[in-house]
Amino acid sequence: MKITHHITDDLLYLYAAGDLKFGWSLAIATHLSLCPSCRATLKTYEQVLAENLAQEHVSEMSVNADDVLAIAGSQMEPCEIAPPVQAEKNFVFPKPLRDLCGDLGDIKWSTMGGGIKQKILHEEDGIVARLLYISPGASASAHGHNGIELTQVVSGGFFDGDQAFERGDIQIVAHDSPHQPIAMNGEACVCLAVTDAPLKFRNFLPRLFQRAFRI
Amino acid sequence: HLQESLPGDWSAELVLVGRQQDKAAFSKLFAHFAPRIKSTMLRYGLKNELAEEVAQETFVLVWRKASQFDPEKAMASTWIFTLARNKKIDLLRKQGRPEADVNDPAFEQEAEQTPDQILTTLQRAKAIKAAMEKLPEQQRIVLQKSYFADETQSEIAASLKAPLGTVKSRLRLALEKLRTILDADLGEGSI
Ligand SMILES: [Zn+2]
Ligand SMILES: [Zn+2]
Numbered sequence: 001m002k003i004t005h006h007i008t009d010d011l012l013y014l015y016a017a018g019d020l021k022f023g024w025s026l027a028i029a030t031h032l033s034l035c036p037s038c039r040a041t042l043k044t045y046e047q048v049l050a051e052n053l054a055q056e057h058v059s060e061m062s063v064n065a066d067d068v069l070a071i072a073g074s075q076m077e078p079c080e081i082a083p084p085v086q087a088e089k090n091f092v093f094p095k096p097l098r099d100l101c102g103d104l105g106d107i108k109w110s111t112m113g114g115g116i117k118q119k120i121l122h123e124e125d126g127i128v129a130r131l132l133y134i135s136p137g138a139s140a141s142a143h144g145h146n147g148i149e150l151t152q153v154v155s156g157g158f159f160d161g162d163q164a165f166e167r168g169d170i171q172i173v174a175h176d177s178p179h180q181p182i183a184m185n186g187e188a189c190v191c192l193a194v195t196d197a198p199l200k201f202r203n204f205l206p207r208l209f210q211r212a213f214r215i
Numbered sequence: 216h217l218q219e220s221l222p223g224d225w226s227a228e229l230v231l232v233g234r235q236q237d238k239a240a241f242s243k244l245f246a247h248f249a250p251r252i253k254s255t256m257l258r259y260g261l262k263n264e265l266a267e268e269v270a271q272e273t274f275v276l277v278w279r280k281a282s283q284f285d286p287e288k289a290m291a292s293t294w295i296f297t298l299a300r301n302k303k304i305d306l307l308r309k310q311g312r313p314e315a316d317v318n319d320p321a322f323e324q325e326a327e328q329t330p331d332q333i334l335t336t337l338q339r340a341k342a343i344k345a346a347m348e349k350l351p352e353q354q355r356i357v358l359q360k361s362y363f364a365d366e367t368q369s370e371i372a373a374s375l376k377a378p379l380g381t382v383k384s385r386l387r388l389a390l391e392k393l394r395t396i397l398d399a400d401l402g403e404g405s406i
Binding site (some may be wrong): 001008009010014016018022025026029030032036039043045047051054056057059060061062063065066068071072076089094095 | 236238241242245248249250251252254255257266267270271274275278279281282290292293295296297301303304308310312314315316319320321322323324325326339343344347358359386387390391393394397
């Protein structure tokens with residue numbers, strides 16, 4: 001798998017710091033499962049954040065090391081021996097997604113028309129994570145954004161303007177200018193889309209849908 | 216394997232805790248890291264008791280999990296930082312943070328690296344430390360402060376609703392600069 005569209009450094013740093021809400025983290029963890037290169041960058045940022053600890057000033061603690069040892073008790077976990085990777089099952093979704101909704105075959109889709117189906121996975125403070133299923137060659141409605149949209153491809157692929165996004169690729173859109181993803185021919189495109197504000201549609205019809213489907 | 220170490224590297228102490236349940240080494244780690252973890256949590260906007268709880272619970276985990284620490288794979292400071300970060304998330308969020316799992320059959324393994332692409336943990340740590348020191352002060356501060364650190368409490372409350380909408384361009388600039396320095400020191404594409 002050749003990934004050409006990666007997580008931006010600022011998002012990866014905020015993920016390393018543990019500063020991102022669940023929906024964003026879900027898209028990032030799904031990408032990280034598929035992208036060794038971003039995992040290497042994440043490790044670097046964790047090290048930068050750890051290095052920052054050394055510069056931190058020293059707060060007064062009301063407990064000392066002995067108190068903590070008393071709380072911890074004598075329990076020490078044995079050195080973990082990683083179980084062999086069981087490859088007998090071929091999953092489409094990486095584990096962060098499977099933990100939430102099972103694998104692709106388990107999804108109960110809602111039809112939105114135009115060859116597009118969706119499944120809302122998670123909502124918190126206006127941040128919505130949903131799976132989108134776009135039939136081969138079908139196109140999503142042209143839309144702009146009030147906020148940010150992360151689209152992580154897990155199966156198939158889509159074109160947007162002159163760019164192609166396939167399994168593993170993540171599209172990060174944070175601008176207002178409208179765009180229109182079109183699924184590649186051949187197999188359906190399945191992606192995880194996370195947004196923090198309702199999309200802005202250009203046409204009247206999708207605006208009617210918008211209320212019904214909370215997009 | 217620990218003949219060489221960085222100043223401020225605590226791997227030797229952490230290994231002693233993991234292999235020999237060494238309480239003196241544990242106390243040294245606690246004295247250094249716990250108050251600093253607490254400070255970081257205070258800057259994240261946590262209340263005093265919660266900041267202290269993160270620091271304390273992190274060290275309960277340090278004691279219990281120390282045998283899993285591998286100095287070939289991580290620096291002690293990074294290992295302890297990730298425990299503290301995850302503890303903070305556990306205490307603040309009803310749902311944990313999704314993470315990639317190396318034992319997931321759908322996990323994409325790294326490609327085989329050539330011997331000269333392989334940097335030891337220590338070499339990388341040295342390069343990162345050096346790159347941080349080369350950053351212009353303003354940019355280093357951006358990386359050192361937590362994301363919300365320079366905002367007032369009410370701004371924090373407001374921005375928490377849509378934190379990404381307020382991603383600072385300063386953070387992006389600081390990271391670009393860091394990447395440029397690391398690329399020059401370690402070779403293109405090494406981070
Ligand atoms: Zn990537
Ligand atoms: Zn969009």
